Amino acid sequence: MPERRVDIDLAAVRHNVRHIAEIASPARVMAVVKADGYGHGAVPVARAALEAGAAWLGVAHISEAVELREAGIEAPILAWLHTESSDFAAAIELGIDLGISGWELTHVVSEARRLERPARVHLKIDTGLGRNGCPPDQWEALLGRALENQEHGLIRVVGVFSHLAVADEPDRDETDHQIERFRDAVAVAEDAGVDLEVRHLANTPGTLSRPDAHFDLVRVGLGIYGLSPFGGQSSAELGLRPAMSFRTSIANCKEVPAGHGVSYGLSYLTDKRTTLGLIPVGYGDGVPRAATGAPVAVGGRFYPVVGRIAMDQLVIDFEETGIADSADSPLGQEAVIFGDGNGTPTADDWARASGSINYEIVTRISPRVARRYIDAEADL
Numbered sequence: 220m221p222e223r224r225v226d227i228d229l230a231a232v233r234h235n236v237r238h239i240a241e242i243a244s245p246a247r248v249m250a251v252v253k254a255d256g257y258g259h260g261a262v263p264v265a266r267a268a269l270e271a272g273a274a275w276l277g278v279a280h281i282s283e284a285v286e287l288r289e290a291g292i293e294a295p296i297l298a299w300l301h302t303e304s305s306d307f308a309a310a311i312e313l314g315i316d317l318g319i320s321g322w323e324l325t326h327v328v329s330e331a332r333r334l335e336r337p338a339r340v341h342l343k344i345d346t347g348l349g350r351n352g353c354p355p356d357q358w359e360a361l362l363g364r365a366l367e368n369q370e371h372g373l374i375r376v377v378g379v380f381s382h383l384a385v386a387d388e389p390d391r392d393e394t395d396h397q398i399e400r401f402r403d404a405v406a407v408a409e410d411a412g413v414d415l416e417v418r419h420l421a422n423t424p425g426t427l428s429r430p431d432a433h434f435d436l437v438r439v440g441l442g443i444y445g446l447s448p449f450g451g452q453s454s455a456e457l458g459l460r461p462a463m464s465f466r467t468s469i470a471n472c473k474e475v476p477a478g479h480g481v482s483y484g485l486s487y488l489t490d491k492r493t494t495l496g497l498i499p500v501g502y503g504d505g506v507p508r509a510a511t512g513a514p515v516a517v518g519g520r521f522y523p524v525v526g527r528i529a530m531d532q533l534v535i536d537f538e539e540t541g542i543a544d545s546a547d548s549p550l551g552q553e554a555v556i557f558g559d560g561n562g563t564p565t566a567d568d569w570a571r572a573s574g575s576i577n578y579e580i581v582t583r584i585s586p587r588v589a590r591r592y593i594d595a596e597a598d599l
Contacts, residue, residue, distance in 0.1 A: 221589035223467045227259050229267040230595040231460040235443045236271035238458050246433040249275035251440035258582040262290045281305050284315040311338045318343050320351045331373040341378035344404040346397040348384040362411045378417040386424035387448045424448040446577045464558035471497035472550040474543045481534050482526030494537040498554050503530040505584035513572035514564040516555040
């Protein structure tokens with residue numbers, strides 16, 4: 220067994236996709252597998268999601284979509300974040316759909332003309348997020364350019380999409396405004412003669428809380444990995460199962476006196492005689508350096524991280540004595556950094572301790588942590 224490993228439960232991924240598909244129906248599900256499947260492994264997760272009924276896959280970069288195609292995945296894939304160095308030709312040749320906010324259209328059309336093959340594009344409207352997307356006052360001009368190139372057989376306008384800014388805060392009215400702007404942009408596109416296959420706006424929180432944002436397709440990232448996008452609701456309360464657990468074992472265990480310092484800077488001093496456990500993971504493995512106080516589970520009990528987290532290791536305080544050299548010594552016992560919350564800490568616990576979000580906790584796990592794929596459904 221690897222010294223440090225992340226277990227990915229593909230049965231949990233399939234459960235989450237099926238659950239979200241029921242919520243989103245009749246809209247279809249795009250499983251977002253960017254950033255190596257949020258750290259879970261893009262190819263295994265993509266396959267599991269498609270098996271569970273996802274109709275599309277979504278990634279940020281063309282290179283991520285190419286990896287999926289090279290793995291033999293033939294489902295529709297949308298890539299939406301580009302630079303002038305992006306390989307638009309590869310996308311066209313491999314049948315990868317491209318998100319277009321404006322400037323990209325010229326590059327895509329040029330490659331389509333050279334390859335003598337039309338590109339499939341989704342036009343993006345900025346409804347208020349302020350990142351990518353066509354400004355509303357330039358929308359009609361973009362539609363005109365797109366339709367002109369479609370008439371010449373250089374592109375096929377497949378969809379219109381946008382992205383929600385605050386759907387994870389359901390009480391905020393900006394989401395209402397974004398949905399209204401999106402409907403207006405779709406209406407303008409359809410009035411201009413665009414025959415849309417898909418209209419898509421909702422992310423995970425929009426899918427779970429705003430049925431009026433479902434349209435034809437929902438783009439679900441965090442939810443398929445079993446994590447909650449809402450601060451006040453757990454994964455279990457949403458019917459989701461976290462797919463990732465991060466495990467290692469106790470590398471050292473020793474008893475120290477009161478007033479003993481722990482880790483760099485000696486920012487933590489023991490307030491009594493106690494037993495310390497050394498966990499062989501640190502920020503070089505993707506554990507947030509700022510997460511002092513986060514819980515680690517050993518033998519079903521939670522123990523706090525004390526002192527500064529180092530590159531390769533962190534320390535927990537067992538808050539008792541007489542165990543280091545006993546028959547019940549924690550040395551070598553399994554330590555769970557986070558898991559599904561059933562007797563383990565969660566990614567949310569680590570997010571709170573580090574002042575971050577659960578998205579970052581799972582996506583930052585480094586390549587030196589081995590991935591192991593498990594599948595409870597495979598034995599059924």
